[in-house]
Amino acid sequence: MKENLGIFVLVWFLLYGTCLGRFVVEKNSLKVTSPESLKGVYECAIGNFGVPQYGGTMVGIAVYPETNQDGCKSFDDDVSFKSKPGGFPIFVLLDRGDCYFTLKAWNAQNAGAAAILVEDDRVETLITMDIPEDEVKQADYLQNISIPATLIRKHFGDQIKNALSSGELVKINLDWRESLPHPDERVEYELWTSSNDECGPKCDSQINFVKDFKGAAQILEKKGYTQFTPHYITWYCPKTFVSSKQCESQCINHGRYCAPDPEQDFSIGYNGKDVVIQNLQQACLFKVAKESGKPWLWWDYVTDFAIRCPMKEKKYTNECANEVIKSLGVDVEQIDKCIGDTDANVDNLVLKAEQEAQIGNGSRGDVTILPTLVINNQQYRGKLAKGAVLKAICSGFKETTEPTICLSEDIETNECLENNGGCWQDRVANITACRDTFRGRVCECPIVEGVKFVGNGYTHCEASGPLRCELNNGGCWKETQDGRTYSACIDDHSKRCECPPGFKGDGVNTCEDIDECKEKLACQCPGCKCKNTWGSYGCSCGGNLFYMREHDTCIGKSVKTQVSWGFIWVVILGLAAAGVGGYALYKYRIRSYMDSEIRAIMAQYMPLDNQGEVPNHLPHGDI
Template sequence: MALLEMARSVGFRVLLMVLCVVQASVVMARFVVEKNSLTVTSPESIRGTHDSAIGNFGIPQYGGSMAGTVVYPEKNRKGCRGFDEFGVSFKTKPGSLPTVVLVDRGDCFFALKVWNVQNAGASAVLVADDVDEPLITMDSPKEDGSSAKYIENITIPSALIDKDFGEKLKKAISGGDMVNVNLDWREAVPHPDSRVEYELWTNSNDQCGHKCNTLMGFLKDFKGAAQILERGGYAQFTPHYITWYCPSAFILSRQCQSQCINHGRYCAPDPDQDFSQGYEGKDVVLENLRQLCLFKVANETGRPWVWWDYVTDFQIRCPMKEKKYNKDCANEVIKSLGFNVKDVDKCMGDPDAESDNPVLKEEQDAQVGKGSRGDVTILPTLVVNNRQYRGKLEKSAVLKAICAGFEETTEPAVCLSQDMQTNECLENNGGCWQDKVLNATACKDTFRGRVCECPLVDGVQFKGDGYNSCKASGLGRCKINNGGCWQETRDGHKFSACVGDDNHECQCPPGFKGDGVKSCEDINECEEKKACQCPECSCKNTWGSYDCTCNGDLLYMRDHDTCISKRAEQKSAWIAVWVILIGLAMAAGGAYLIYKHRIRSYMDSEIRAIMAQYMPLDSQVEVPNHTSDNHA
């Protein structure tokens, strides 16, 4: 145990040194702050145009502008607590300008300030810096359980302003002036020509938590819009992948060997941060390289938009958590999209070569900022017309930023309407499952692009992965191609191996044996001595059953697999009949005697009552006449 702990300690120190070297290179990187214009229209004393830095969360109004009135709250001025605690609301009254709330920097995350202001009803947020420095980008905190719930739900725009400008706004508001501003994002994304060029720095790793989940969700949701823009020639998209190099002093370390390919030239972090198990960083580098090469091969065939199909299908079919994140699974996806795996492998080259990989070398060079774009150091990063996108990685927000790259009145229909169709199912069935006999397919054309989902056919739901297989499910599945099971008809007798339940089972019926799918063979009950085993029996096999007869004047009882005498059976029957008849006669006689006795008793009582009215009976005492006593 001591040696193990020592090894872990040494490994951890080596890893820290590697990270320090990489971090040093990041610190030297050139980061460009994306800005939008902020114009004060009143009061006259501070009227003018100023820069503000777009926040790296929320939804900036790319291509648009907003006029509003600035409010500086009297309490909770840093916005670190909910404004409802103070009874404050910034909701805009009908007929008035939107409310833009000014808060101070400090004490809590930028995103939390904006979230609290949004909940109070404001339309936008300005954060005043508390130190004299060049504008920086307000970034979101590292997502954890407490912050993830609000970061994803921020929808209003926000911006950072410098300290001097913030003080001017505060002074004017405290002096009783109405401060009106105009936030303008129309030039945040330039539009040099009729086509928008944009790039996404992404990653194939799906085990990095919330960031990965957000990225994977965006790729799936934005696919349809991206493919429409590309097919129509409105946009040119390029995917990119960040890699790091291992410092030469650590190339032979366990960390670099597990995270890098090409002898330390191209590295990625370990997906689960555990070097002893699970997937390694070099697995991620290889899949990133494969996705880059798939894009290059697709681009050479005039179908670059198929990259979106590959990455979304790969994340569904080959996730790390199911241990399917590997070359074999990736090749199945490539084949389903109609590409040659050998072409992709040739592009990828040899990951063990002690030389540069042309594709990954080009990616590392592209990470360096050019022109108005800074260095790319974080994932994910979206760049539109060479300007880094700031805001929420969400379909409608990103589409708005891309559409802002077109000159006004030149936007494609996709920027003006949400009713989009892709018709991807017309080409190679979209790489999904299909049954030409049933005329059924798992390919569905949606606003998000094509998806592979097993269909509903004649009221029967099919289930499966939608890519390689879909099988009829439920009680009605035997109506569809007999549920994929064996069935046969002979001499008017039909047998089926389909079991009408949700277990997708095929079982040969009684009298047959086999797999139930391809075949069911008749069981010869006579040879296998499964029936007709009594000494007097004669067995004859039939298809799916058997016939058994008895020798002489005997009758076969199938339930008991025995022979009995027909006479014995007849005698027993007559005895039963006589017993029933005698029983009925005795019951009738008893009923008659009871009836006669009750009638006789009734008549006797009636006669006695009548006679008692005319003469005293022997059993009665004579009643004295009291008439004479009454007249004495």
């Protein structure tokens, strides 16, 4: 009885807190395009299972089955909702009630439906179709529901039924393009989760999602495309019950932060307190990793912890957690400091911030469902699966700014596989302008090996830029014969295709060899013989003559040799004569100069034969 009281206390608070808070029903648009009487746009609520086509649309026709109208039983083999070739997908309209929403979706999917519309059975505001907790442990099909599910109002559902009963075609466009905001080039998203792994298929699917999505999440985070934050839901224990055995086993810090018992049995296994402490440890690891510039380590830790420290193997311990932390190179002491004293009667700053974050703000309602994904401050609806979540995150980027990972095989539309999506393509070079995206195909001239193609993408694309001749020869003519290759591609920014010298043509499809001999364009000198070659020509001279192409003339080979050597000998003899003459002049001028200098010096000390005696002259007044 006391154990049940403890569970009741936590459940009571959860319900009480939810009533005080604000739960937002996430919606998408439903547009009826025919019949005329129903034309218009209607609101509908996105189911919290299946795969909503975030960022995209689906067009189909409504069908209301003649039997099994609530979809609670498997449809007979003779009932098929599969669309025929060339036909529209079928959206099955089902009545609410008698079984869970998920079972209706599963039965309709197995019968070939592309989507289900559930008509409410009462007049009320729209609600979120969720996975009921008491079905989770029994239903193993939940994670295999792959069609979108939506709830519509009763009045609108009745109008569709009336139109169908009158034989009218009800054509519907389900539109999720504005279900999530997409204001800029970065997506901010949160995952509200828990380290508890003993809640059956729901916990298993959550762990599997983290493992599968880890690679994509880390790529997005490392390259700055996204900003991710993990969160953990906790409740507090009312003061009246803080000292009870139930609250003490499920809460820390004197009832401030609590989590339900994993097995909902206080006598076995781990308790809620263990879950709260591990949740706090994961939150602190993210905080420390983010401060060190590596927030993506959270994905590694949560994945490794689930593998190495599961509850089922009795390894869900602090010691095991520390081993995982050390293996990732994160400082355990910093994390312990962040965790603090879980027995102290004080607030824990990390968990206090988590409780405050649970309260909705702006367009985002309170977080009360585990797990919950929030993208650009809007709650995601649908199953947690890599492809579905990646599609939703990609829809949060401003159009045309999506990273490459948004074009991965997991979420591409594959419209380019049929008729190349109606886009331009070069079959020879295997180049196409068709590109699949999660929003549908686009016809956009590609960039291939660094070469940018320009054009409208539908009927025309051509290579542009200085490297264009490296790819498919820039779309110009090119041919090889006799070991020689000629190209009409001009490797510049002109985008021209021009036949090379020796050829004529458009440069794109053809370049024909010019016969220079036939057209009298070469070898016109007397005695010249012309021979045409591919892309060029050759000339020869008769007898012992040599052809000079630049002058288009023939000259004698021997004369050319004699004249050349004669010229060389003249140059040699001329240089020799100049050297001898220069030497003689040099000797004459030096000798004359030296003789005159010597005579001048000797004249100062002795009379020469041709000079008379010079009398002595004394100064006046000397005795």
